[in-house]
Amino acid sequence: MNDKKKLPETLGEELSRRGMSRRSFLKFCTAVASAMALPASMAPVMAEALARARRQSVIWLSFQECTGCVESITRSYAPSIESLIFDFISLDYQHTLQAAAGHQVEEAREIAMKENWGKYLVVVDGSIPLKDDGVYSTVAGETNLQTLKHVAEGAAAIITVGTCAAFGGLPKANPNPTGAAAVQDIITDKPIINVPGCPPIPEVMTGVIANFLTFGDLPPVDHLKRPLAFFGDSIHDRCYRRTFYDQGKFAKSFDDEGARNGWCLYELGCKGPTTYNACATVKWNQGLTFPIQSGHGCIGCSEPDFWDKGSFYAPLSTGQWGSAEGIAAAAVAGAAVGIGVAAMSRAKQKKTSEQG
Amino acid sequence: MDLLEFARGPAMQWSLIILVFGIAWRLFGIIFLKRKKDLAEPRQTGVLGGAVKTIFSRSVPARAFWSRVMYSNIVGYVFHIGLAIVVFAFLPHILWFESILGFQWPALPTSVITLVAVITLASMVALLVKRLTHPVLRRISNFDDYFSWLVTIVPLLTGMMAFTHTGFGMRYETVLAIHILSVEFLFIWLPFGKLGHSFLVFLSRGTTGALFARRGART
Amino acid sequence: MSGLADIGVKIESGGFVADDALTGMADAVLREILQHLSALRDHGQTHVIDLASLPLTTADRRQLREALGEGEVRITIEASGPTDIHETAYAGVWWVEYQNLLGATAIEQVEITRVPAMLPSHDDDIAGAVSRLADAMEGKNPAD
Incomplete structure (x- = not known):
């Protein structure tokens, strides 16, 4: 850092001075091209461009x-x-x-x-x-x-x-x-x-x-x-457990038979279907594994506000709202309105029949 | 808040509130309606048996009408059973019910669900075609009939789109959100239109049965 | 606590079924290789297929590798980790395997060319070599 003594030279010059060969350079560009899903034949072109860059x-x-x-x-x-x-x-x-x-x-x-x-x-x-x-x-x-x-x-x-x-x-x-x-x-x-x-x-x-x-x-x-x-594909799209989702085979708990057999973690709250990232392909720890492979569902950490989208362990198909109190209240209110309307209708009928 | 969060959050809560409110309103409203006193002497007093019997007997059309109603009946059954399987036997749906009811039940394999969903969809189209082409049926159909059909088929269609990840350019989250929102719209519409038959059908059949039994008609 | 023997051990059949199935992708890649090989013969056009960009299962990859076989040339390049290159049984078709310093395969490619791009010495490296060799002959330490 801060080695700004000399005027900037091209990367090619600087790296060869440090003993880094152009083959290493090419290898680097091959890796970048592969990671960025660029045509593999781009790598030598990239290497040349990069060598001339500052x-x-x-x-x-x-x-x-x-x-x-x-x-x-x-x-x-x-x-x-x-x-x-x-x-x-x-x-x-x-x-x-x-x-x-x-x-x-x-x-x-x-x-x-x-x-x-x-x-x-x-x-x-x-x-x-x-x-x-x-x-x-x-x-x-x-x-x-x-x-x-x-x-x-x-x-x-x-x-x-x-x-x-x-x-x-x-x-x-x-x-x-x-x-x-x-x-x-x-x-x-x-x-x-x-x-x-x-x-x-x-x-x-x-x-x-x-x-x-x-x-x-x-x-x-x-x-x-x-x-x-x-971030072009969702975790779910590229997940190796996808087959089990399609078959409807789901792990019911983190340590059951299904989980051990690599079944889909949807029921355990995996957010893979709505999360876009490269975890399922690039993976973590030098390509070793990624959370789903280790047995835990995706928590959707590359999506906005993932922290506030309900429990990490609630299945994606469930709601994100708090209590059912509103629904209970709605049942009572609905019943009250129904009875009220019926009573009004009775009163009206009574009135009509009395008149008639 | 994105569309999916809206669908899973406030929209879901409010649609359920309206659904429950509407059902309670209509049920209690109908149950407590004043009924005209039947002054005729009853043929029999135990009308409950007649009510129960009618609930079942009306599930099969009378033999005399077979040739005329068999098509609608069979396709109708296929549609209703298919819809019930898709709604109640698909695991993501069961998980949704579990989050509200607190218990779950076994799911059917996804391949079965997919097949049933396709059959259900086809049966709905067949029923619409029948409604549009049958001269009598067409004349007695109103906006409610067509609208209720639409409100029912959209969740089915969007659900299949979400499951198969076919968004026609839309992202999966959007398709899923639309699916959930379409179901929520169904919830809102259900108590107030003809879809109300889902909770009124056996009540009205039982009432008819009881009435028939009282008069000594066949139940 | 009792001994390890009390902990239940369950032996499972290894590997995931999903990754062990042949999908027919290898045949598709072979057809692509044939097409590019013809282009190399007719127009001298080179091509690189990055296997990571294709949905190949482990079994597919093995099948493809076996179908292409091994030819006369086998090279290892040591540049920021080893790169293994071998010509397949089909001249002009090279299997290139880039590994990182830990020996894990980072990238696998099939290169359709006369000489893989990694192989020739680069002009800049040659220029550097000239001065280094000259310095060495004069007894200078190139690091100075």
Whole structure:
């Protein structure tokens, strides 16, 4: 970080100086192309483009967050060369990973912004509190809101990592005491791509960053600004337990015969059908497994407000409303109205018959 | 709040409130209606047996009418039984009932449900065709008949779309939300239109049976 | 607490049925390979098929691999983890397996080409090699 002594050279030159061969480079691009569902023949083209590119300045802003997203991205593996993402970018500001501290880092950020004005990439994790002028989260005396607005001004694009930065996430959960908001609620004049998840899959985060490095542009997105390459299919669409859903074979508890046989977890509250993410294909822990494979239903963490959409263990087909008191009251009220109407009709009949 | 949250939340709660309110209103309203005193001397006093008998006997058309009503009756039965299977034997539906009633019952395999749903859908179309083509039936049909048909077929159709993940460009969540909303609309409409027969049919049949028994007519 | 023997152990038949079934996808891929191989013969056109992008079950993948067989060439490249390449029994059709540093297969591709893209030395690497070799001959430490 902060090795800005020399004028920027191309990535190709810099990496060969560090002893990284062009084959490693190609392998990296092959992995990115595969992850982003690009034609495999694109990899050599990407490698050439990337070799000629300059090191991308990245400013990483952490707001109301738990650092789980950073924990996740540092475990990116596929391929192992993905760790080299930090050779491809110049990470000029990142609270958790930076060695420096205090005023120096804030200064470094300002310098990086000035030098790369209009070209740097901003990565945001965490939501931004808006209530009471944003006093609920400040860094170096500046509220998150001020920092975001200031840094976003000179950004080429913004990548939000994690559900908090993308949609507000846990800080926004009812009753949202800090007035937490997502980046896209505040910044509207910059290209934004959302990589939600709690945390997001490491390879998805690095894949999106790599895509920006190689093409200088953000990949195609869905209606929630999530990259289609990873968020195009629902968990349910790509779930290996899908066959059992189609057959109507459901686990009834977390440790019954059905659960052991890999039956569908719908009844145990799996939110796979309404959740879009790459967990079922890219998987976690170096492609080892993902929650459903480990026996727990999907909790829908890459969807907006997943925390407030009822119990994680309530089946998707059930309602999300509290008590049945209203219904009981409706029964009583209905009966009362029915009897009242009948009484009125009786009175009227009586009157008519008396008259007649 | 997105469409699915609305459908699963307030819309579901309010539609159920209206359903229960409406059913209670209509049931109590009808039960407590003043009935004209029958001054004729009853042929028999035990009318309960007649009421019960009619409830069952009317489930099969009289032999004399067989040739004329068999089609509607058989297709009608196929539709009603099919709909009951789809509604009460599909696991996601059972889970919904469980969340309200607190208990569940065994589900049928999904392949069976799919087959039954297709048959049910076909039977509904056949019944509509009959209604539109039969000269007498067409003349005695009103808006309520067609609207109730629509309100019933839409949940079936959207349910199949949701299950098979065919959204014709719509996302699954949207299709699911539309399915739930269409069922909620059915709930709202049910007590007030001809669909009210779902809770009134045996009451009215029993009343007729009791009346017939009293007069000594065949029940 | 009593011993481990008291804990019930249930032996289950391994693997999920869903992933062990042949779907016929392998045949479809073979047809695609044939088409691209003809294009290579006629126009010199190369092509890469990323197997991860296809809905292949484990059994399908095995079937495809067996159908293509093994040819004369077998190469291992060590660049950020091993990459195993072998020419299949059909000249011009290469099976490329990228592995990460932990040895897990990250990407599998079928490349239809004369020489897989990973193989040739890149001009930039050659340029670097020239100066490194020259430095080495002068007794310099290239790291300086």
